[in-house]
Amino acid sequence: MACASCSTKDGQPKGCKNNGTCGTDSCNKLTVFDWLSNMSLPSGEKPFNWVEVRYKNGRKEYYYNPDNLTLSIGDIVATQAKAGHDIGMVTLAGELVRVQMKRKNIAQDTKEGLKIYRKATQKDIDIWQKARDREEPMKVKARQFAIDLNLSMKISDIEFQGDASKATFYYTAEERVDFRELIKVFAREFRTRIEMKQVGFRQEASRLGGIGSCGRELCCSTWLTDFRSVSTSAARYQQLSLNPQKLAGQCGKLKCCLNYELDTYLDALKDFPKSDTKLYTEKGTAVCQKTDIFKRHMWFAYEGEWATWHKLTTDQVLEIIDINKNKEKIASLEDYASELAEDTKAEFENVVGQDSLTRFDSPKPKRKRKNNRNKKNNNRNRNKRKPQNNKNAAKK
Incomplete structure (x- = not known):
């Protein structure tokens, strides 16, 4: 089975250079590259006698090989089931199976573990x-x-x-x-x-696949294997609008990507004062209205003057809090906000590389000039005709 996405032929990858199992299986998140396959075992060491077998819907199980069958990735095998036998495909063999079983806390007990019966015959297939x-x-x-x-x-x-x-x-x-x-x-x-x-709904979306709002394939159907719980607090910490239509994925649950940068935001917010902190000044009490985590700025407004915001840095806010702890008040927030006064006038440059974006439009003033010229020409013609009429009248 050759990979269609990277144009492989005869099992030789050309596009993705995966060098994995393109010859026996398609490229997907369940494919595992055995990076220990080219390494020989130490002398006297027996190979690990467990293999990983994959079934439909991404289900994977680990089986004991009691008959020491020579198995490689891509082999179809008949495995033990609770009643009868099942057919699956070997996706991993060798020492890397030991690492996977240890990571997933699977006991390597040959008595309780399921076994591989045989390589699948044509009748089984x-x-x-x-x-x-x-x-x-x-x-x-x-x-x-x-x-x-x-x-x-x-x-x-x-x-x-x-x-x-x-x-x-x-x-x-x-x-x-x-x-x-x-x-x-x-x-x-x-x-x-x-x-x-x-x-779960996340597992169903992972199986079906699709395109996310970011324009790329769903993470759960390409590389994400563990589904952690996502809460609305992750959106609050990142100052995202609590709009369920934007925060929900195709599974109907909160998007898994809300957890990707959550730890970074939490580390940055450790140095920030709490959003419900109040600053006490002689002019009045100020309440936090907005926070910019990246620039480390906070906006405060006096009670009763909610339309006027004053921008302060986190260091300035912490300094004012320390002053308030000593039961002292500062004069006003304007003394601190004046230091952050910036020129907000935007200067636009011509990045298109052309003089005017309306160069193909026909300007209206030109049309008015043409009309004026026509009127002048008509008036001249009329003036020329009037003297001729007077001369003819005099001759008569």
């Missing part, structure tokens, strides 16, 4: 492929059954087990759903064992 072909028409029927039963849920996807003995229905729902009657309908219609599994 044919049964698996026929089951995969049934998933899409089944999903259409399943959604209609859920609508007929008036269940507030959405069937997101269906995944068959490799031996076609069980079908897992993935669904999303806002609240808890009683789907006991729905399972009976599914079992009667599809003639197979049914398992219902609820997934």
Whole structure:
């Protein structure tokens, strides 16, 4: 399977230079590059006998290889399941699997771990492929059954087990759903064992993919693998407008990117006074109206004079707070704000490289001149005709 996005041919990447698994799998966030594959093990050290196997919807599991099968990335294998067997693809083998299992806190217990039965035969692959072909028409029927039963849920996807003995229905729902009657309908219609599994809205958006408001592909469908909780306080710290239409992603939840720069904002706000801080002056009490985190400026306004703001630096605000702690007042904020007086007059330059943006427009004054010239010409012609008429009258 060659990668279409980077124009690979015969497994040789040309565009992305990934040098990973383009020959056996497409480029996606689930593909892992085994950077330890070219390193030989020390003498007497046995290779790690666990492999990573991937299934549909990004599901990954780790299996023990008891028969010491020679497995490489891209091999289709038959793995142990709770009942029967499943078919998946090997995505990682060797020492890097040990690192992944340790990172995910997966016990390397051979007794409790699932095992790999064999490399998949052609018969196994044919049964698996026929089951995969049934998933899409089944999903259409399943959604209609859920609508007929008036269940507030959405069937997101269906995944068959490799031996076609069980079908897992993935669904999303806002609240808890009683789907006991729905399972009976599914079992009667599809003639197979049914398992219902609820997934979050973020996981569904990750599976479907799309383009975000930034113009790029969704982070969850390209590189983001862990979904951390996002709260509205992240938008407040970054001084974003609490508009749900702008803060929500395609999943309907708050955007994951709100957490990307949150730590930087929190570190910068450590040196800032609290926004509810009041400054006491002889002219009156001033309240904070606005904060500029990048330029470290704060705007204050006197109570009763909300239209007039005074810009101060954070150091000046902290200095005034220290003075107020000693039960003293400053004269006014104008004494501090005058030091930050700036010329706000904007000077525009011609960055287009042309003299006038209206050079193709026909100016109206020219049209008026033409009309005036026509009037003058008409008056001259009239004056010329009048003397001729007088001469003819005299001759008569």
